[in-house]
Amino acid sequence: MRKISANYIFPVSGAPLKNGIVVVEKTGKILEVIDTGGDLREIAGLEFYNGIIVPGFVNTHCHLELSHLKNQIPGRCGLDQFIFHISTNRASSKQVIRKAIKNAHLEMIRNGIVAVGDISNTSDSFDLKVDNKIRYHTFLEVYGLKSKMASDIINQATKLSSLIQKKYPHPHTIVPHAPYSVSPDLFRQITLKTKYGPISIHNQESSGEILLFKEKKGALFSVLSKLIPELKKWKPEFENSLRYSLEYLKGVQQILLVHNTYTTYEDILLAGRHNSKIFWVLCPNTNLYIEDQLPDIPLFIRENLNISLGTDSLASNSHLSILSEMKTVSKYFPEIHIEEIVRWGTLNGAKALNMNHELGTIEKGKKPGLNLISNLDLQKIRLTDESVIRKII
Numbered sequence: 473m474r475k476i477s478a479n480y481i482f483p484v485s486g487a488p489l490k491n492g493i494v495v496v497e498k499t500g501k502i503l504e505v506i507d508t509g510g511d512l513r514e515i516a517g518l519e520f521y522n523g524i525i526v527p528g529f530v531n532t533h534c535h536l537e538l539s540h541l542k543n544q545i546p547g548r549c550g551l552d553q554f555i556f557h558i559s560t561n562r563a564s565s566k567q568v569i570r571k572a573i574k575n576a577h578l579e580m581i582r583n584g585i586v587a588v589g590d591i592s593n594t595s596d597s598f599d600l601k602v603d604n605k606i607r608y609h610t611f612l613e614v615y616g617l618k619s620k621m622a623s624d625i626i627n628q629a630t631k632l633s634s635l636i637q638k639k640y641p642h643p644h645t646i647v648p649h650a651p652y653s654v655s656p657d658l659f660r661q662i663t664l665k666t667k668y669g670p671i672s673i674h675n676q677e678s679s680g681e682i683l684l685f686k687e688k689k690g691a692l693f694s695v696l697s698k699l700i701p702e703l704k705k706w707k708p709e710f711e712n713s714l715r716y717s718l719e720y721l722k723g724v725q726q727i728l729l730v731h732n733t734y735t736t737y738e739d740i741l742l743a744g745r746h747n748s749k750i751f752w753v754l755c756p757n758t759n760l761y762i763e764d765q766l767p768d769i770p771l772f773i774r775e776n777l778n779i780s781l782g783t784d785s786l787a788s789n790s791h792l793s794i795l796s797e798m799k800t801v802s803k804y805f806p807e808i809h810i811e812e813i814v815r816w817g818t819l820n821g822a823k824a825l826n827m828n829h830e831l832g833t834i835e836k837g838k839k840p841g842l843n844l845i846s847n848l849d850l851q852k853i854r855l856t857d858e859s860v861i862r863k864i865i
């Protein structure tokens with residue numbers, strides 16, 4: 473049993489506790505959370521840390537499979553060029569790919585990440601996902617604009633799903649890549665397979681996506697139509713990519729919209745008219761890396777959206793660290809309170825992946841993992857550029 477205290481405990485299920493104490497079993501199960509009212513007395517065996525203690529982090533968007541592309545893709549070149557570089561540089565030996573995946577997994581453990589929603593197109597990462605150090609939900613991602621190929625594409629994904637069930641059991645769902653890469657037929661087949669969700673889909677990541685749907689032109693349209701010739705013939709049914717995704721995902725209970733860099737107030741109203749529970753996954757470091765642009769986060773807060781955080785892949789990020797994403801939010805939007813940002817990286821992420829029964833808050837009976845964030849501005853309780861993370865449990 474360990475008794476752990478710090479300047480503040482952030483249970484996330486309630487207000488921060490000044491000099492609070494968390495009593496933890498050897499297994500990581502929380503036995504008790506004590507509110508000392510700020511008055512910490514000498515207690516035998518108490519571990520005290522300078523900083524704040526928060527639950528283990530949840531990374532709701534990652535692509536482990538792209539880890540070998542670290543430092544390979546030029547930054548700030550726009551999503552169109554990014555996709556072009558990924559498609560031309562992705563091939564590599566299995567050995568290189570698997571080594572990079574393992575290193576990325578270990579990096580996330582060191583960075584206090586306890587659960588990940590990871591996009592997979594292959595089986596390369598499956599064996600790591602059952603080692604129990606991180607809980608994974610695999611999003612088996614599919615794409616294709618040729619309607620007659622939809623069944624073949626789904627069959628491939630179903631084979632990967634069977635492999636997971638037989639050899640590497642962990643939660644997984646078949647999901648669409650993005651509105652510009654999925655035909656209506658493929659969308660229909662995805663929703664037959666994944667009725668309840670969670671479904672994850674890249675959303676409004678570039679201005680090119682907006683233009684592609686509105687006018688069938690722009691940088692993304694030009695690059696994609698070279699990679700996917702069918703795109704030239706394709707007529708989007710809707711002028712808005714989010715509307716297209718949501719129309720075809722009708723009935724899916726839980727949807728993670730990833731990036732939302734160009735999402736507007738009207739888009740939020742549109743999403744609000746759908747019955748699905750929607751999570752808005754933000755990957756700020758990647759947005760800056762690829763598009764040099766951030767979503768309108770203050771708007772998302774005003775509209776009371778369920779926000780969670782993702783690192784995306786090492787192809788577009790120098791670290792797989794939720795703290796680093798939190799620091800970026802705090803740097804660009806200093807008015808956002810740390811309590812709110814911590815909730816996005818813990819409880820909201822756990823809810824998005826349906827893992828909140830065990831993760832996301834420091835509460836009796838849960839096993840959330842504990843992270844210490846130190847080097848903050850403890851007067852204002854704000855993250856600084858120097859803030860660091862240490863995994864305590």
Ligand SMILES: [Zn+2]
Binds near residue numbers: 533535591674730
């Ligand atoms: Zn992604």
